Amino acid sequence: MTQTPDAGGAPKEDGRRLRYRHRREELRQAATEHALEHGIASLSLRTVAETAGVSHATLVHHFGTKERLVAEIVEEVLTRAFSSPGLVAGDEDPLRALWRHATSERGLRSLRLFAAVTGHALHDQPELAAAVRRSLDERTALLTTGLRRAGCPAAEAAPLATLALGAMRGLVADLLVTGDRARVDAAVEVLLADLARRAATWRAP
Amino acid sequence: MTQTPDAGGAPKEDGRRLRYRHRREELRQAATEHALEHGIASLSLRTVAETAGVSHATLVHHFGTKERLVAEIVEEVLTRAFSSPGLVAGDEDPLRALWRHATSERGLRSLRLFAAVTGHALHDQPELAAAVRRSLDERTALLTTGLRRAGCPAAEAAPLATLALGAMRGLVADLLVTGDRARVDAAVEVLLADLARRAATWRAP
Structure with missing residues (x-):
């Protein structure tokens, strides 16, 4: 299992931590809306990243794998x-x-x-x-x-x-x-x- | 809706009719086994036809559409x-x-x-x-x-x-x-x- 906090680009300072935590919740909501709209048959970290307007790496950083997402x-x-x-x-x-x-x-x-x-x-x-x-x-x-x-x-x-x-x-x-x-x-x-x-x-x- | 009996190559004689009815039941069983084994996400008339060893046209003849199958x-x-x-x-x-x-x-x-x-x-x-x-x-x-x-x-x-x-x-x-x-x-x-x-x-x- 990938440990999210240790994945590439983990935040170090408190301010960034807070921002990242906020960002994570935003991405979780965006991913849920994506799934409600399009189903999960074709869901991938890449399609969710595109919809949410973030990079694939950012999504991997926050959720690790498609299964965890x-x-x-x-x-x-x-x-x-x-x-x-x-x-x-x-x-x-x-x-x-x-x-x-x-x-x-x-x-x-x-x-x-x-x-x-x-x-x-x-x-x-x-x-x-x-x-x-x-x-x-x-x-x-x-x-x-x-x-x-x-x-x-x-x-x-x-x-x-x-x-x-x-x-x-x-x-x-x-x-x-x-x-x-x-x-x-x-x-x-x-x-x-x-x-x-x-x-x-x-x-x- | 496609009327199966009127689709291309409909059997005319009683003997053929019987054989086709038997064949239809065989295909239904083969399609069910295919779905049980591989799921229906990727199921198509073509994949079922391949597994059952019949032509795509034969499957269309018997079942019309994927939805009917x-x-x-x-x-x-x-x-x-x-x-x-x-x-x-x-x-x-x-x-x-x-x-x-x-x-x-x-x-x-x-x-x-x-x-x-x-x-x-x-x-x-x-x-x-x-x-x-x-x-x-x-x-x-x-x-x-x-x-x-x-x-x-x-x-x-x-x-x-x-x-x-x-x-x-x-x-x-x-x-x-x-x-x-x-x-x-x-x-x-x-x-x-x-x-x-x-x-x-x-x-x-």
Whole structure:
């Protein structure tokens, strides 16, 4: 693995460091927009560099490899799709808020790319699998912890988190493919009702 | 749309017709194996023709366009993943049988390709979306009918079918990405338990 800070032309002074950190975030955003617009099938450090108006060397300096850049794009699109003010602990129905946020226009645009990245990772671009796996593992762990905090028994938490995220993932795919929002939203309500029924037993005295 | 039977060199006699029908099925299988092996990102009528050892014209004669060929590949991989003797009506737990069949080595190989096709359809190859949508609509309709026959109220059937298939789709993706079979199987058991609890109310006197 290339250590980015040691790659050619690493910044030495604090001022440059700050500027480079800012530049890195800018490039990450530009790369994500590039992928949302053009997909990742033909994405390369060179095409992203051209779009962002920087040299190939600059992009290598900041991200090392195409795989690392795609990993950052995956994180960025999932953050855009799932970060939601409604997801703080104690919110009345965090999973419904998650669904609403994920299936907004902005959320779906990101999840469409995530589905494409997953498809590539599973078939013709296995080098992307690590990034997809890490994002999936992290989100499962996060919801498992949330369920435990809500009183879910230890043995149930991971299966429930896996089911809730898996169902949402599959239902987003349905919505993206069919556009049939009424049917898919009704399915989410069934899922949420079943989860609520289980949660009610945790709170029982 | 190209009408295959009217394309150049259409067979006239019964004997040739039969041979061509047989040949078409052979080509469909060869194209599916090609896609399973190499993915569909680079699939073309020409590459499939080369692998199958037939002329480009023969493949055009049988399938018309690349999109139609991919639609047939999608149908073939879903048939391989989901056709199961356990799925006949009256089987004790048809959804568990479906899951076991879909997550066998053969089933997962097919579903990996289906995930890739869905990814392409959603992003860089929108011309594949119709085939994916048709397969999804058909399976939702099939399970909706099955649930209605099992006594599920009309208003619940489509949402439940959508949820069950969506959850399985998302959980297959989890399994393909993480390989964590124990956690994913446990999630399926939660899904099946919740469905069974609902089904029990349908059979109540």
